[in-house]
Amino acid sequence: MGWLVWIGLLGAFLVALARLRASFFTWSLVVAGGLLVAGLTDLLAPLPGLVAWTVFLLVAIPLNVPALRRMLLSDPMLARTRAVLPPMSQTERDAIESGTVWWEAELFRGDPRWERLLRVAPPTLTSEEQAFLDGPVEELCKMLNDWEITHELNDLPPDVWDFIKRQRFFGMIIPQEFGGLGFSALAHSEVVMKLASRSVSAAVTVMVPNSLGPAELLLHYGTEEQKRHYLPRLAKGEEIPCFALTGPWAGSDAGSIPDRGVVCKQRFQGREVLGLRVTWEKRYITLGPVATVLGLAFKAYDPDRLVGDREDLGITCALIPTDTPGVHIGRRHYPTGAAFQNGPNSGQDVFIPMEWVIGGQQNLGRGWRMLVESLSAGRGISLPALGTGSGKLVARVTGAYARVRQQFKVPIGRFEGVEEALARIGGWAYLMDAARLLTAAAVDAGEKPAVTTAIVKYHLTEGMRRVVDDAMDVHGGRGICMGPANYLARVHQTVPISITVEGANILTRSMIIFGQGAMRCHPYLVREIQAATDPDPAAGAEAFDRALFAHMGFTVTNAARSLVYGLTRGRLAPAPVLGATAKYYQRLARMSAAFAFLADLTLLFLGGSLKRREKLSGRFADALSFMYLCSASLKRFQDNGQPEAELPLVEWACKYSLYQVQNALDEILRNFPARTLGQVLRLVVFPLGRRFRYPNDALGHAVASVLLAPSDVRDRLTSGIYCSEDPADPTGRVEYALRRLLEAEPVERRLRSAREVCPPHVAYDDWLDDLVKRRVVDAGEARALRESRRATRAAIDVDDFPPSRALEAAADVAA
Numbered sequence: 001m002g003w004l005v006w007i008g009l010l011g012a013f014l015v016a017l018a019r020l021r022a023s024f025f026t027w028s029l030v031v032a033g034g035l036l037v038a039g040l041t042d043l044l045a046p047l048p049g050l051v052a053w054t055v056f057l058l059v060a061i062p063l064n065v066p067a068l069r070r071m072l073l074s075d076p077m078l079a080r081t082r083a084v085l086p087p088m089s090q091t092e093r094d095a096i097e098s099g100t101v102w103w104e105a106e107l108f109r110g111d112p113r114w115e116r117l118l119r120v121a122p123p124t125l126t127s128e129e130q131a132f133l134d135g136p137v138e139e140l141c142k143m144l145n146d147w148e149i150t151h152e153l154n155d156l157p158p159d160v161w162d163f164i165k166r167q168r169f170f171g172m173i174i175p176q177e178f179g180g181l182g183f184s185a186l187a188h189s190e191v192v193m194k195l196a197s198r199s200v201s202a203a204v205t206v207m208v209p210n211s212l213g214p215a216e217l218l219l220h221y222g223t224e225e226q227k228r229h230y231l232p233r234l235a236k237g238e239e240i241p242c243f244a245l246t247g248p249w250a251g252s253d254a255g256s257i258p259d260r261g262v263v264c265k266q267r268f269q270g271r272e273v274l275g276l277r278v279t280w281e282k283r284y285i286t287l288g289p290v291a292t293v294l295g296l297a298f299k300a301y302d303p304d305r306l307v308g309d310r311e312d313l314g315i316t317c318a319l320i321p322t323d324t325p326g327v328h329i330g331r332r333h334y335p336t337g338a339a340f341q342n343g344p345n346s347g348q349d350v351f352i353p354m355e356w357v358i359g360g361q362q363n364l365g366r367g368w369r370m371l372v373e374s375l376s377a378g379r380g381i382s383l384p385a386l387g388t389g390s391g392k393l394v395a396r397v398t399g400a401y402a403r404v405r406q407q408f409k410v411p412i413g414r415f416e417g418v419e420e421a422l423a424r425i426g427g428w429a430y431l432m433d434a435a436r437l438l439t440a441a442a443v444d445a446g447e448k449p450a451v452t453t454a455i456v457k458y459h460l461t462e463g464m465r466r467v468v469d470d471a472m473d474v475h476g477g478r479g480i481c482m483g484p485a486n487y488l489a490r491v492h493q494t495v496p497i498s499i500t501v502e503g504a505n506i507l508t509r510s511m512i513i514f515g516q517g518a519m520r521c522h523p524y525l526v527r528e529i530q531a532a533t534d535p536d537p538a539a540g541a542e543a544f545d546r547a548l549f550a551h552m553g554f555t556v557t558n559a560a561r562s563l564v565y566g567l568t569r570g571r572l573a574p575a576p577v578l579g580a581t582a583k584y585y586q587r588l589a590r591m592s593a594a595f596a597f598l599a600d601l602t603l604l605f606l607g608g609s610l611k612r613r614e615k616l617s618g619r620f621a622d623a624l625s626f627m628y629l630c631s632a633s634l635k636r637f638q639d640n641g642q643p644e645a646e647l648p649l650v651e652w653a654c655k656y657s658l659y660q661v662q663n664a665l666d667e668i669l670r671n672f673p674a675r676t677l678g679q680v681l682r683l684v685v686f687p688l689g690r691r692f693r694y695p696n697d698a699l700g701h702a703v704a705s706v707l708l709a710p711s712d713v714r715d716r717l718t719s720g721i722y723c724s725e726d727p728a729d730p731t732g733r734v735e736y737a738l739r740r741l742l743e744a745e746p747v748e749r750r751l752r753s754a755r756e757v758c759p760p761h762v763a764y765d766d767w768l769d770d771l772v773k774r775r776v777v778d779a780g781e782a783r784a785l786r787e788s789r790r791a792t793r794a795a796i797d798v799d800d801f802p803p804s805r806a807l808e809a810a811a812d813v814a815a
């Protein structure tokens with residue numbers, strides 16, 4: 001009994017200290033107090049008591065007495081850190097220092113303050129933005145025929161180009177004072193999402209000028225004159241921009257571009273001016289073949305010291321009119337399945353005056369910083385919107401198709417195998433939209449969350465890949481045979497584009513998310529590194545000791561939190577809400593503590609070499625990402641007013657995410673470089689073993705059911721995409737069939753119970769006429785049955801072509 005009280009008290013203290021984010025000194029006082037009480041109450045026999053005191057004093061005294069700690073711990077660790085700290089290039093330093101940290105830092109640090117998440121205002125559009133979505137965006141969607149775009153024209157039709165320019169789609173991020181639409185990140189995201197549900201080629205065309213490119217760079221770094229000249233013209237579509245960074249020798253390692261500009265003086269428009277002679281070779285540049293203004297990244301050199309005392313100035317960005325002599329544009333690549341303009345461009349010794357450098361001469365060499373600082377908005381908005389648009393389209397149309405398509409006399413969506421795929425589609429569509437909305441809210445609140453945007457870029461494009469693959473399986477041949485009626489195959493073909501651009505996904509997962517997360521979100525790591533690299537060794541040593549001591553308290557606190565929450569299955573963790581989702585907040589808090597503790601110990605153990613351990617880093621990225629996705633789902637549910645009907649979706653999203661976090665941490669421990677240490681850490685991370693399970697079959701069934709019939713929750717899940725019930729429209733045809741099928745279903749049921757079945761040798765229409773004649777059904781019911789049958793046939797039909805055309809189509813696909 002005494003022991004039980006002792007353990008209870010210990011647990012209570014641990015929880016209290018963990019909640020209070022206690023310092024190492026406080027921890028020491030409490031442990032000393034505990035030992036004292038245990039000794040006085042005879043809970044601890046004299047010998048074990050002596051051992052416990054000895055161990056405690058050996059640890060606590062050196063660590064709490066600064067001089068001793070410096071001598072025994074901080075200074076040796078500082079020396080080791082200085083020796084092993086990998087050299088950091090300026091590009092890496094810029095990447096690490098750029099942007100802000102936000103909600104992901106709360107998850108990273110092990111004790112998420114939920115009020116911070118729930119305080120974020122629910123996403124809302126202004127009336128102007130909503131009117132734009134209901135007006136020009138809806139109209140543009142109606143104009144888009146993706147088969148015509150991708151197969152017949154390999155381009156957007158001229159009237160679509162005109163409409164896009166006229167309605168200022170290219171100026172969404174340009175403020176109204178410069179003639180743009182001045183939209184929020186949310187509105188930008190909604191526009192791209194809706195267009196993506198209609199045509200990926202059109203969505204990319206609109207997305208690129210609004211992402212990282214001339215407009216974004218000019219807004220932040222342009223001179224007043226550059227802004228006044230370009231922004232109104234870009235907003236009205238009088239200039240078509242592109243941004244050229246990638247080349248044959250520099251893809252993911254964009255900082256290594258060999259393209260160069262040499263500072264020189266040359267006669268230009270009748271006078272001698274200071275400028276750069278630029279030589280470059282770029283590829284994969286979106287809108288490049290039709291661009292009128294080329295945003296170009298190159299490395300600037302000043303061998304004659306015309307602008308300062310350095311030769312190597314660094315990456316620089318300039319805006320070059322494409323009609324400048326020596327600029328070569330026009331040739332096109334043919335990216336898989338898409339028809340947006342994309343191609344190489346080059347220039348040899350092209351002279352550009354200094355005022356073409358974005359921001360002018362003072363911005364020579366500041367290009368990389370400009371790029372990484374501006375990257376997060378585009379990366380966190382455009383591609384996630386594109387992925388979510390495709391995900392929502394797939395959820396809506398695959399559910400409808402799975403209901404109208406019957407095999408073995410049963411809608412295929414009712415088969416458990418298909419249901420599994422539908423559940424993944426529905427659950428992922430929910431997760432993706434939740435993360436998209438939360439990230440847009442952060443950007444609109446002025447954040448530039450570098451880690452979050454990498455997370456959503458990676459997971460919302462991977463989510464797109466996953467749901468589109470599932471949708472292809474559910475559609476069978478209907479998804480494979482290409483033609484105007486196929487709404488899926490082009491999306492499927494274009495998935496690798498989203499995976500590759502704006503930070504290829506393998507690199508984003510294995511290097512960026514956790515690598516940048518550790519540097520930006522960890523409360524002490526950067527302070528320790530800064531101290532270790534302080535040019536003043538004495539000041540550095542003192543700062544290092546202070547940071548290390550605080551770091552120790554942080555680690556112990558997270559260990560205690562992880563252990564206690566693990567032992568109580570998260571029940572002692574705080575939950576900011578009541579009701580069905582409260583437990584997911586608690587479980588997430590538990591995983592956050594476990595993550596923080598494990599990440600800390602791994603960083604301590606591996607130091608700078610973690611940079612090369614991409615498999616471990618990738619798993620940490622997964623854990624952090626799924627915590628973010630899970631919290632986004634909880635936030636979305638809360639923002640929507642906790643609707644009962646949405647519960648299966650949020651539960652699926654949370655269970656799935658927690659299961660992924662658990663798997664990632666488990667795999668880290670299983671592959672921990674020091675086996676024994678890995679086993680010890682496992683006791684703290686999973687004291688009761690791995691308890692989270694994949695969403696069960698009943699939950700999967702509930703999620704799949706949402707997709708199979710029209711309802712408010714299905715509409716909410718797929719809100720914001722282009723929806724049609726027009727039987728002449730490729731996706732509208734399937735929705736139309738679903739509605740007609742459901743209208744006819746009661747009559748069909750009645751006929752089945754009356755054992756009225758169409759005989760195999762009788763045509764369906766003749767059988768219906770006979771039923772009317774025999775007054776089994778009335779004329780209206782027969783019409784409903786006939787229309788349902790006709791609409792279903794249209795929904796399951798695929799295109800076929802005359803032999804010559806089919807060959808042409810095959811050649812097109814093969815190309």
Ligand SMILES: Cc1cc2nc3c(=O)[nH]c(=O)nc-3n(C[C@H](O)[C@H](O)[C@H](O)COP(=O)(O)OP(=O)(O)OC[C@H]3O[C@@H](n4cnc5c(N)ncnc54)[C@H](O)[C@@H]3O)c2cc1C
Binds near residue numbers: 245246500504511
């Ligand atoms: C359709 C399309 C449009 C594009 N539009 C533009 C544009 O408008 N402007 C522009 O400048 N660029 C553009 N790009 C370029 C795009 O950003 C690059 O393709 C991308 O950066 C990857 O470069 P890469 O294709 O050369 O692949 P590579 O860099 O050769 O990478 C190949 C693979 O290796 C992985 N990898 C590389 N390094 C690492 C690492 N350290 N750790 C783990 N994995 C790694 C990558 O993740 C990838 O999976 C576009 C590309 C495409 C395909």
